[in-house]
Amino acid sequence: MRSRRTWAAVVAVLVGSATLVGCSGDDSGSSEPVVVEVTFADGDVTPKGERVEASTDQPIDFEITADEPGTIHVHSVPEQEFDYGAGSSTHEITVDKPGLVDVESHHLDQVIVQLEVS
Amino acid sequence: MDGVTLAHGIGGAKDLPISTELVVAGAVAAITVSFTVLALAWRTPRYDDATSGRPAPGWLRRIVDAPAYRLVLRAFGIALLGYTLWAAALGKDSLINPVFGMFYVLLWVGLVFASLLLGRVWRAISPFRAVTYGLCRLSGADPATGLFRYPARWGHWPAAAGLFAFVWMELAFPGADELGSVRVWIAVYAAVMLVGGALFGYAFHENADPFEVYSTLVAHLSVWGRRGDLLVVRSPLANLHSTPVRPGLVAVVSVLFGSTAFDSFKDSTAWLTRVQSSEHPLLLDNLALLAFCLLVGTVFSLGTMATGVGKDVRRRDLPGLFAHSVVPIVVGYIVAHYLSFLFVSGQATLIQMSDPLSNGSNLLGTADWSVSYWLVLHPSLLASIKVLAVVTGHVLGVVAAHDRAIALLPKRHQLTGQLPLLFTMIAFTAGGLYLLFAA
Numbered sequence: 001m002r003s004r005r006t007w008a009a010v011v012a013v014l015v016g017s018a019t020l021v022g023c024s025g026d027d028s029g030s031s032e033p034v035v036v037e038v039t040f041a042d043g044d045v046t047p048k049g050e051r052v053e054a055s056t057d058q059p060i061d062f063e064i065t066a067d068e069p070g071t072i073h074v075h076s077v078p079e080q081e082f083d084y085g086a087g088s089s090t091h092e093i094t095v096d097k098p099g100l101v102d103v104e105s106h107h108l109d110q111v112i113v114q115l116e117v118s
Numbered sequence: 119m120d121g122v123t124l125a126h127g128i129g130g131a132k133d134l135p136i137s138t139e140l141v142v143a144g145a146v147a148a149i150t151v152s153f154t155v156l157a158l159a160w161r162t163p164r165y166d167d168a169t170s171g172r173p174a175p176g177w178l179r180r181i182v183d184a185p186a187y188r189l190v191l192r193a194f195g196i197a198l199l200g201y202t203l204w205a206a207a208l209g210k211d212s213l214i215n216p217v218f219g220m221f222y223v224l225l226w227v228g229l230v231f232a233s234l235l236l237g238r239v240w241r242a243i244s245p246f247r248a249v250t251y252g253l254c255r256l257s258g259a260d261p262a263t264g265l266f267r268y269p270a271r272w273g274h275w276p277a278a279a280g281l282f283a284f285v286w287m288e289l290a291f292p293g294a295d296e297l298g299s300v301r302v303w304i305a306v307y308a309a310v311m312l313v314g315g316a317l318f319g320y321a322f323h324e325n326a327d328p329f330e331v332y333s334t335l336v337a338h339l340s341v342w343g344r345r346g347d348l349l350v351v352r353s354p355l356a357n358l359h360s361t362p363v364r365p366g367l368v369a370v371v372s373v374l375f376g377s378t379a380f381d382s383f384k385d386s387t388a389w390l391t392r393v394q395s396s397e398h399p400l401l402l403d404n405l406a407l408l409a410f411c412l413l414v415g416t417v418f419s420l421g422t423m424a425t426g427v428g429k430d431v432r433r434r435d436l437p438g439l440f441a442h443s444v445v446p447i448v449v450g451y452i453v454a455h456y457l458s459f460l461f462v463s464g465q466a467t468l469i470q471m472s473d474p475l476s477n478g479s480n481l482l483g484t485a486d487w488s489v490s491y492w493l494v495l496h497p498s499l500l501a502s503i504k505v506l507a508v509v510t511g512h513v514l515g516v517v518a519a520h521d522r523a524i525a526l527l528p529k530r531h532q533l534t535g536q537l538p539l540l541f542t543m544i545a546f547t548a549g550g551l552y553l554l555f556a557a
Binding site: 047048049050051075076077078079095097098099100101102110111114116117118 | 133135390395462491494
């Protein structure tokens with residue numbers, strides 16, 4: 001008897017918290033680009049792993065200032081990469097699936113930003 | 119080597135953090151359930167390994183216990199190992215080589231889900247048990263015990279070391295995604311298994327094979343159990359109760375939980391920016407991985423020992439005696455942590471397995487499949503499943519600990535003696551949820 005009562009209480013709690021959970025809303029996507037400023041100088045890069053929030057399919061503009069050319073890898077699915085030259089340049093990408101996406105310079109072995117795409 | 123780090127090369131994008139509402143709901147549920155169990159649950163131990171469970175249906179027992187069935191599973195395991203070695207030895211050092219997926223996804227993660235559903239999977243398919251059988255036949259020894267008796271005080275310590283070696287390579291070693299590293303790891307593992315098996319027989323595999331220990335531990339949360347030789351269907355709690363207490367069990371559980379927590383933690387912005395600004399990122403990662411495992415083991419040991427005990431129980435035996443109760447919490451968190459990874463990368467691995475040498479072949483007919491991202495495209499559902507897994511694990515853990523406490527502790531310490539462990543479990547669950555939220 002005791003065990004049945006326990007389980008009933010446990011189930012009640014779980015159902016209660018499940019209803020609490022049901023009400024998380026989504027934000028609708030925006031088409032205004034998110035701008036990420038990246039600076040490469042003296043074999044180093046800033047930022048170093050900050051989070052950047054974006055929506056799926058929202059343009060993400062990387063405004064890059066670099067002292068030498070290189071490649072940036074975007075670990076989305078599928079993966080993307082783009083080359084940048086020395087000087088200033090802007091590169092736009094989009095990510096079409098929700099997730100946490102690392103943007104890396106493999107040359108420097110650094111995560112530049114993590115895109116929090118929802 | 120194409121320079122892509124493993125977690126990305128194999129996993130692509132990672133899960134979004136779960137929402138605050140979910141974390142709060144999960145934590146509240148965990149805490150409420152904990153005290154509900156303490157207040158309302160049974161007062162005499164409920165599980166008895168000698169009587170629990172119903173015999174499995176006759177037809178199922180006949181199949182599972184048939185020598186031919188065992189032989190088929192063993193052959194499957196040997197084929198799987200052969201395929202892995204083939205791709206590892208002759209395949210290309212590229213992330214489309216299925217070795218990486220078979221090693222880091224199917225073996226490490228797939229095995230957990232398979233054992234949860236099907237029982238002691240690695241024990242059934244382990245190719246090293248087959249080799250031990252052959253070697254013992256040659257040497258005239260009994261395969262069950264080998265040439266020497268496995269020292270009981272070693273217990274699961276070698277398995278804990280092996281599991282740590284795996285998570286170290288996966289999480290804190292920079293060459294994790296290089297074929298050479300995987301080759302060396304597999305070679306060392308295989309060599310230890312061969313020698314250990316030849317010396318100590320199946321007892322070695324049961325105690326010391328990291329994957330068998332992991333798989334069998336998780337299998338204690340499945341509905342499939344053995345009462346003597348009889349295949350029985352049991353409630354996961356009754357099955358969990360039958361987990362043998364061996365030295366090193368706490369270490370195994372601590373490595374599994376600590377390393378998974380570290381895997382979440384290392385993606386948190388705070389840690390990522392700190393490590394990347396440091397002169398010694400590798401050292402930091404290594405220390406943090408070790409610290410997470412040690413912290414889990416220490417907190418758990420203290421939580422179980424902080425109670426009054428009777429004359430018949432030694433205090434320092436308590437962490438081992440309660441270790442089974444933290445298994446569901448660990449497994450719930452591992453399921454939450456790896457679910458989408460298994461879903462996406464598991465499919466990718468099945469596809470890559472058709473082309474072990476990366477020359478465009480389609481040996482298994484899976485090469486033209488495409489990966490379904492269904493689960494990833496439903497992030498709210500994914501997050502809810504993850505929190506549900508964590509909370510379910512917590513509930514099972516608390517009930518298992520309660521049942522063990524009333525069996526072990528003297529009457530007057532039963533209520534107060536449970537509290538420190540209860541708080542420990544709440545801390546583990548809340549900590550796990552926090553990492554799913556913050557990382």
